[in-house]
Amino acid sequence: AQSVTQLDSQVPVFEEAPVELRCNYSSSVSVYLFWYVQYPNQGLQLLLKYLSGSTLVKGINGFEAEFNKSQTSFHLRKPSVHISDTAEYFCAVRAPQGAQKLVFGQGTRLTINP
Amino acid sequence: DGGITQSPKYLFRKEGQNVTLSCEQNLNHDAMYWYRQDPGQGLRLIYYSQIVNDFQKGDIAEGYSVSREKKESFPLTVTSAQKNPTAFYLCASSTLQGGYTEAFFGQGTRLTVV
Numbered sequence: 001a002q003s004v005t006q007l008d009s010q011v012p013v014f015e016e017a018p019v020e021l022r023c024n025y026s027s028s029v030s031v032y033l034f035w036y037v038q039y040p041n042q043g044l045q046l047l048l049k050y051l052s053g054s055t056l057v058k059g060i061n062g063f064e065a066e067f068n069k070s071q072t073s074f075h076l077r078k079p080s081v082h083i084s085d086t087a088e089y090f091c092a093v094r095a096p097q098g099a100q101k102l103v104f105g106q107g108t109r110l111t112i113n114p
Numbered sequence: 115d116g117g118i119t120q121s122p123k124y125l126f127r128k129e130g131q132n133v134t135l136s137c138e139q140n141l142n143h144d145a146m147y148w149y150r151q152d153p154g155q156g157l158r159l160i161y162y163s164q165i166v167n168d169f170q171k172g173d174i175a176e177g178y179s180v181s182r183e184k185k186e187s188f189p190l191t192v193t194s195a196q197k198n199p200t201a202f203y204l205c206a207s208s209t210l211q212g213g214y215t216e217a218f219f220g221q222g223t224r225l226t227v228v
Contacts, residue, residue, distance in 0.1 A: 004156075006156075009154065032215060036219075041221075041222070041224070042221055042222065043118075043120075043204055043206075043219035043220050043221045043222050044157075044204065044206075044217075044219040045219070046216055046217075049215060049216065051213075051215060090156060090157065096213075101147065101159055101162055101172065102147075102157075102159075102217060103159075104149075104156040104157040104158075105156055106154060106155060106156040107154070107156050
């Protein structure tokens with residue numbers, strides 16, 4: 001079974017500052033990793049995913065994440081945030097084989113202050 | 115435009131009543147999923163289906179039922195046995211052709227017990 005821990009429930013930052021949202025996972029097998037974004041009262045949108053290959057993954061809206069197998073982490077980063085990045089961010093994991101279901105972390109609420 | 119449509123957006127239920135949440139997709143995806151979202155708990159899987167006329171329980175299936183009579187439809191019924199149904203419900207789909215590596219989400223239904 002897999003599990004995901006997002007280490008910060010809320011992250012406040014100033015506009016144009018860099019941000020890192022932390023995600024650690026636990027799994028006895030290799031995994032696929034995902035970051036999703038949710039704007040208020042909306043569904044989830046995929047930001048980026050790691051399946052294999054290069055450990056640095058670039059996504060939409062200027063976000064990127066780095067897969068670190070030894071630390072079982074998949075932290076999300078953006079060098080300069082905008083007000084429009086205010087949202088909730090979810091890290092998720094899935095095993096490549098077997099049941100095709102995502103396991104989500106608890107979410108991190110990113111608030112951008114002007 | 116292809117996508118996932120959930121209806122209604124808001125739903126109010128009296129205690130003891132069953133209610134059905136609709137989820138329709140025109141993406142020709144094989145798999146469909148229902149998640150429940152509560153503040154601070156991320157998303158938890160209720161049921162999922164990979165083919166028509168077949169579905170599996172997720173982590174919190176008690177008090178819920180589903181059907182998959184058509185590929186494009188996956189309705190969720192919240193029964194009176196669900197003791198705490200107030201939550202945000204999200205439907206998602208994915209495709210075998212993409213290795214199920216990306217889940218597309220609907221806009222959600224907010225259910226409130228009154």
